[in-house]
Amino acid sequence: MLLLTGNLQNKEPDMGYSKEIYRLAQQELDRRRNTARDTAEKHQAEIYSAIPRIREIQKELADSGLRAVQAAIYGGPNSPQALSSLRIKNQALQMERVKLLESARLPADFLEVHYTCPKCQDTGYIINRRCECLEKLLRRFAYRQVSESGGLGECRFENFLLSYYPDIPNQDGKIPRKIMAGILNSCQEYARNFLPNGESLLFRGHTGLGKTHLSLAIAYEAIEKGYGVYYASSQRLLDKLQAKQFQRQAKEDTDYQEMAENCDLLILDDLGAEYSTNFTVAALQNLINVRLTESRPTIVSTNLNTSMLTERYGERSVSRLLCSYRAFTFCGDDIRMIKRMEH
Incomplete structure (x- = not known):
């Protein structure tokens, strides 16, 4: 041999x-x-x-x-x-x-x-x-990286429970459980047919509605297929990029810019929760543009509505998100609060 x-x-x-x-x-x-x-x-x-x-x-x-x-x-x-x-x-x-x-x-x-x-x-x-042994190692470390960042081990499609969503119309006349069942099915299909040049997704809605859960469920399925996934909250990633830019972490070996730009799937969680500066806005715009230009899929989740996003990131960046990403609007009650009350 x-x-x-x-x-x-x-x-x-x-x-x-x-x-x-x-x-x-x-x-x-x-x-x-x-x-x-x-x-x-x-x-x-x-x-x-x-x-x-x-x-x-x-x-x-x-x-x-x-x-x-x-x-x-x-x-x-x-x-x-x-x-x-x-x-x-x-x-x-x-x-x-x-x-x-x-x-x-x-x-x-x-x-x-x-x-x-x-x-x-x-x-x-x-x-x-x-070799197969290397494939297993790459998946193991990819799991670990995502798990350390976002709790991958707990988030699967199988434990995404629609019973937490009301099955009666809300004030807008929409039935949250029906809407979320459709979003769940779309995410499962996306994960099942995932390709590194596939479409990007935008998850919108208030806190505690399952945006992170479904993002990580997709990440799990993509990693299982051998694709490279990088998950980070917007605050954490932009902090790392800014620290690297201004050399506040001279001993940092990890190239977060390279990871975010070149991974098969980037998951940017909780967009809008980061401290906004000229640098973070520019870095985000650049990251979105690079990945769209190179046809690399990204999943972005945010609690902000369109006007709040526009105020923070500018009309051009928000337009790219809304027009180039497939958007899903989550609805229902805060599941974190419901679970807390149950315990």
Whole structure:
């Protein structure tokens, strides 16, 4: 089996996971590979001390292997016979080693390097194809990143309960439960058919209506499919961008600008809750424009109505949101308050 000899940093990501996610995956692969090799070296030292003959066998096998390579390269009239003789000798040495290990009540593969993933030997790649173990690592760290930011572990479509929404008309004559059932179905369809060049969504409505829950439910499904998702509240992301811009966090390794611009799906939660400055407004406008221009989907949620958004971000930015994003208006009562009263 041919294996990639480099590392992930030399490979171009083919999905929109951030560089930070790839860095964490690389660290974990390095840790696994080093642990496997260290354990093998420890076993080797132990067995050489207990059974010196095994050290001799290992050296003889290495010498025999070198001679076999030389015979194969340089050839000669006696090359086939030499290779056959070496093969027989190697088999005999290997059998002797197995018996010595058995006498010490050790498995025949005690001296081998036991990688977590034998397929790629913990490199993450088989030739130039991403190994399944790397795919799992990328998803794990993507889950962790989103979970740390927004509680991914608790938000699924399955536990989005329509029973919290009134099934009688509100003051506008609309039935919240019916409207929210339609929004839930649309979000499920969006997640089921998600593509990294798909449409963007705008979730509008008062606090506690399930905007974050459905955003994270979509994030979960997208991550399950192997797509890179970055979730952040607008306050947190814009704070990070501003700190980076003015170098208030010189030791910060994560490139939040790159993550937000290049991930397969960006979820920008609670737009309008951040402290507004000329920088934050400009940064938001730039982020929206970049992702729209490059056809990368974004989910934006906000508690602000159109006039409040326009006052804060300007008519041009709001126009892009309303015209380029598929908008959903959430309605009902504050579910957080309902749950608090239940407990």
